Amino acid sequence: MTMTITTKAPRAKKPKVDCEYVLRLFVSGLTPRSQRAIDNLQHICERYLAGRHRIEVIDLYQSPERAHDEQIIAVPTLLKVRPFPPKRVIGDLSHVDKVLQGLDIK
Amino acid sequence: MSAFTQEPAFAPSRPKAPLGIGKALTGISGLDELTSGGLPRGRPTLICGGAGCGKTVLGLEFLVRGATDHGEPGAIFSFEESGNELAANVASFGFDLPGLVAQKKLVVDHVRIDRNQIEEAGDYDLEGLFIRLAHAIDSIGAKRVLLDTPEVLFAGLANKEILRSELHRLLRWLKEKGVTAVITGERGESTLTRHGLEEYVSDCVILLDLRVHDQISTRRLRVVKYRGARHGTDEYPFLIGDHGISVLPLSSLQLVHEASTERISSGNSELDRMLGGGYYRGSSILVSGGSGSGKTSVAACLASTRGRDERALYFSFEESPAQLIRNMSSIGLNLANLVKKKRLRIISTRPSGFGLETHLFAIYQAIEEFKPSVVVLDPITDFAAIGNMNEIRAMMTRLVDHLKTKGITALLTSAQVPGVIDDGSNVEANAGVSSLIDTWIVLQSFEVAGERNRAISVRKSRGTSHSNQVREFVISDGGLSLINTYRDAAGFVTGSAREAQQRHDAANGGGTDNGSTKSAGGASPP
Numbered sequence: 001m002t003m004t005i006t007t008k009a010p011r012a013k014k015p016k017v018d019c020e021y022v023l024r025l026f027v028s029g030l031t032p033r034s035q036r037a038i039d040n041l042q043h044i045c046e047r048y049l050a051g052r053h054r055i056e057v058i059d060l061y062q063s064p065e066r067a068h069d070e071q072i073i074a075v076p077t078l079l080k081v082r083p084f085p086p087k088r089v090i091g092d093l094s095h096v097d098k099v100l101q102g103l104d105i106k
Numbered sequence: 107m108s109a110f111t112q113e114p115a116f117a118p119s120r121p122k123a124p125l126g127i128g129k130a131l132t133g134i135s136g137l138d139e140l141t142s143g144g145l146p147r148g149r150p151t152l153i154c155g156g157a158g159c160g161k162t163v164l165g166l167e168f169l170v171r172g173a174t175d176h177g178e179p180g181a182i183f184s185f186e187e188s189g190n191e192l193a194a195n196v197a198s199f200g201f202d203l204p205g206l207v208a209q210k211k212l213v214v215d216h217v218r219i220d221r222n223q224i225e226e227a228g229d230y231d232l233e234g235l236f237i238r239l240a241h242a243i244d245s246i247g248a249k250r251v252l253l254d255t256p257e258v259l260f261a262g263l264a265n266k267e268i269l270r271s272e273l274h275r276l277l278r279w280l281k282e283k284g285v286t287a288v289i290t291g292e293r294g295e296s297t298l299t300r301h302g303l304e305e306y307v308s309d310c311v312i313l314l315d316l317r318v319h320d321q322i323s324t325r326r327l328r329v330v331k332y333r334g335a336r337h338g339t340d341e342y343p344f345l346i347g348d349h350g351i352s353v354l355p356l357s358s359l360q361l362v363h364e365a366s367t368e369r370i371s372s373g374n375s376e377l378d379r380m381l382g383g384g385y386y387r388g389s390s391i392l393v394s395g396g397s398g399s400g401k402t403s404v405a406a407c408l409a410s411t412r413g414r415d416e417r418a419l420y421f422s423f424e425e426s427p428a429q430l431i432r433n434m435s436s437i438g439l440n441l442a443n444l445v446k447k448k449r450l451r452i453i454s455t456r457p458s459g460f461g462l463e464t465h466l467f468a469i470y471q472a473i474e475e476f477k478p479s480v481v482v483l484d485p486i487t488d489f490a491a492i493g494n495m496n497e498i499r500a501m502m503t504r505l506v507d508h509l510k511t512k513g514i515t516a517l518l519t520s521a522q523v524p525g526v527i528d529d530g531s532n533v534e535a536n537a538g539v540s541s542l543i544d545t546w547i548v549l550q551s552f553e554v555a556g557e558r559n560r561a562i563s564v565r566k567s568r569g570t571s572h573s574n575q576v577r578e579f580v581i582s583d584g585g586l587s588l589i590n591t592y593r594d595a596a597g598f599v600t601g602s603a604r605e606a607q608q609r610h611d612a613a614n615g616g617g618t619d620n621g622s623t624k625s626a627g628g629a630s631p632p
Contacts, residue, residue: 026234028233028234028237033229033230033231036228037228040228060233060234060237061237064237064238064240064241065241067234067235067237067238067241068215068238068241068242071217071218071219072234072235072237072238073217073219073232073234073235073238073259073263074230074231074232074233074234074235074263075230075231075232075233075234076230077230077234086223087223087225088223088224088225089224089225089226089227090224090225090226090227090230090263091226091227091228091229091230092227092228092229092230093227093228094227094228094229095227095228096227098225098226098227098228099225099227101225102224102225102227
């Protein structure tokens with residue numbers, strides 16, 4: 001099952017396809033680690049990308065075929081779909097600097 | 107009711123208590139023999155070796171044969187090559203990966219990992235990979251799994267500790283899943299695999315090796331470990347041929363080859379008659395005789411006859427191809443033409459050039475390539491220079507057995523050691539191979555009344571009513587001819603004495619030519 005967590009502000013102003021940052025977070029069930037990754041990501045996005053992002057959280061147990069389709073090995077994996085180029089960050093996203101680096105955010 | 111308590115015992119679905127380890131046939135020729143039945147079922151097997159030694163091919167063949175021949179679907183996880191690359195690599199063995207995928211007998215997943223794209227920010231595990239494996243395995247009910255080469259993950263992910271513990275967990279997981287898994291691993295410097303996978307795979311470890319010796323590369327396979335099962339411990343040479351891998355076990359030979367009733371001509375109608383109709387197809391023939399007794403001529407006769415509509419492979423250990431062609435053209439055999447038409451291939455090597463193993467291997471390889479119906483080795487006794495009789499015998503046993511299994515007729519010639527009695531009975535001189543041989547033709551060259559004449563006889567020919575006669579054997583421009591036996595009061599006459607006898611008989615109108623009537627039918631029953 002795909003849950004979409006999007007901050008309210010951009011949706012009100014623009015259609016969501018126009019989000020500058022599209023981020024997809026792959027987790028395996030709602031383990032403490034998955035939850036940590038989701039919390040960390042939301043925290044980072046609110047701080048650095050406020051209003052410019054959309055997050056999709058995908059539970060691989062619910063959609064196992066996506067592990068193959070999206071070349072997922074480690075979980076959690078954060079996939080930056082937009083802007084180009086695609087980038088991946090793996091782990092519970094507790095190292096904020098590394099996450100920013102991985103997402104090309106100054 | 108008491109019947110209920112009994113019921114499970116009779117239920118057909120109840121599995122039998124396993125006796126020892128269940129095995130999954132690999133379908134790879136030779137490997138099932140030396141592992142007495144294949145890889146351990148439901149357990150992981152590690153195949154390790156250096157780059158290019160055939161790990162992936164072995165793994166893929168195990169899965170393809172499982173899917174096609176044993177009704178066991180397979181899941182392939184490739185960490186290095188893409189599905190298309192894998193398919194292209196094994197298409198030459200006749201393995202149709204895309205076809206098997208379409209039939210849901212195989213599933214191929216290319217697990218790609220690009221370190222440049224990945225940033226590691228915190229704690230993670232490889233559950234994503236596990237989900238992928240489980241999904242692919244369950245999608246077709248895979249019974250066999252190939253992981254080729256998971257250690258590549260070490261290059262893609264920085265946290266070695268996580269990787270190590272996750273790979274360990276992966277192997278346990280595969281075992282719990284009950285799949286027969288093959289995991290390949292690159293050979294490390296002092297360990298079997300670079301990252302010590304062998305520590306986690308305790309059931310079966312196979313080591314492959316590619317060695318170059320005397321400019322000839324030989325692939326070898328060794329079962330390092332096979333828990334709970336008997337297995338061959340030697341190193342076995344193996345080939346990657348047109349149909350995948352064949353391992354050549356030396357000590358576990360069984361006599362199971364087909365026996366053809368088809369006769370093929372020796373290339374000489376008189377000799378065919380002596381043999382009761384020619385050689386059996388797929389049999390092994392020994393032609394022994396001293397130097398200059400005509401062994402090569404008898405061998406070339408067979409090669410040139412077979413070359414007409416089949417293929418013959420001639421290993422000459424004394425003469426070069428050009429020399430053999432010239433010498434045989436002097437007795438009316440046009441080998442050059444057959445060579446041109448690719449019906450005959452002559453391979454000349456000096457036995458002393460390489461070791462026995464390498465020779466055997468080169469012979470196998472040439473057979474695999476040329477696909478002959480007849481193979482000639484002329485002469486096998488030259489191998490005495492590089493091996494002792496036991497080794498030569500072992501080599502010949504393997505070779506003869508291999509050829510028989512393939513239904514290829516083998517003709518070996520054997521020279522006598524000078525100084526021994528030239529009756530062909532010298533076991534030492536024949537490299538001790540006579541017991542392997544179905545048809546044994548003995549050529550003799552002897553001096554009588556100032557002439558050197560030749561004689562031919564069939565010492566044994568299994569399953570045929572062959573002639574018991576010793577006949578004179580003449581090699582001339584026209585080829586080989588067997589002369590009817592002439593006898594005088596003292597016995598068998600040859601050469602000028604025979605000609606004199608013939609003239610004498612002709613003048614007397616018949617006479618003592620008892621050979622002509624006898625030899626026509628040989629010793630066949632009337």
